[in-house]
Amino acid sequence: MLVTGASRGLGAEIARRLGADGWPVAVNYLPDPEGAERVVADILAAGGTAAAFRADVTDETAVANLIPAVRDVLGPVRVLIPNATGPQPVRAALDLTWQDHLDQLLFFVKSPTLLMRAAVPDMSRLGGGRIIHVGSDLPERAEPGMSAYSAAKSAQLSLTRTWARELGPLGITVNLVAPGWIPVERHAGIPADQIEGYRRDVPLGRMGTPAEVADVVAFLASDGSRFITGERIAVNGGHTLT
Numbered sequence: 001m002l003v004t005g006a007s008r009g010l011g012a013e014i015a016r017r018l019g020a021d022g023w024p025v026a027v028n029y030l031p032d033p034e035g036a037e038r039v040v041a042d043i044l045a046a047g048g049t050a051a052a053f054r055a056d057v058t059d060e061t062a063v064a065n066l067i068p069a070v071r072d073v074l075g076p077v078r079v080l081i082p083n084a085t086g087p088q089p090v091r092a093a094l095d096l097t098w099q100d101h102l103d104q105l106l107f108f109v110k111s112p113t114l115l116m117r118a119a120v121p122d123m124s125r126l127g128g129g130r131i132i133h134v135g136s137d138l139p140e141r142a143e144p145g146m147s148a149y150s151a152a153k154s155a156q157l158s159l160t161r162t163w164a165r166e167l168g169p170l171g172i173t174v175n176l177v178a179p180g181w182i183p184v185e186r187h188a189g190i191p192a193d194q195i196e197g198y199r200r201d202v203p204l205g206r207m208g209t210p211a212e213v214a215d216v217v218a219f220l221a222s223d224g225s226r227f228i229t230g231e232r233i234a235v236n237g238g239h240t241l242t
Contacts (some may be wrong), residue, residue, distance in 0.1 A: 018214075051101045058111045133157075173225065
């Protein structure tokens, strides 16, 4: 199993949960080796199997080298979780540039595509596998200033649905988990009144936790999800109910 961007945030929690479920976990990172090693240490301490792998998953050569490296240490990648992300700046529509779009597509279209192409041959040879995208509910919320991010996340959902059709005959399911606003390290410093304003609009009356996202990913990685593909599952306490 490979979780990209797993040295902190949602990726770290997903990696820990899947390690607890008995999966050998490849913890991918780029700028944060200390964080990746902490996640690996947590998995090992809990009796699991894990190793850290540094790679820029937006780079074609790096991805082509990453999958064999994981295979050599932990075995073939049977479950692929493209989670890595970059900066998510707020840009008003009239300030938006093409580069703003490219910066988001790099993580949510290019990287998943490179990873899928590198991992699918092993999945196919072994009779199947799982691809689980980590998306967002922002496209539904139409948050001002986030159009580049939302457009790229919408594209990621389109990849999910189309790949589900194309890869299904190989025994590979493709699904997307769409978290709402789940506070993690990157949200440090967000004013409390902003968080409270969001919370008031959540039907369940509270903010979600990284563990609750990891629970859904773990289900989609399990045999219990074997007849589910092409789906988007929102994990947001009903925040986008209409």
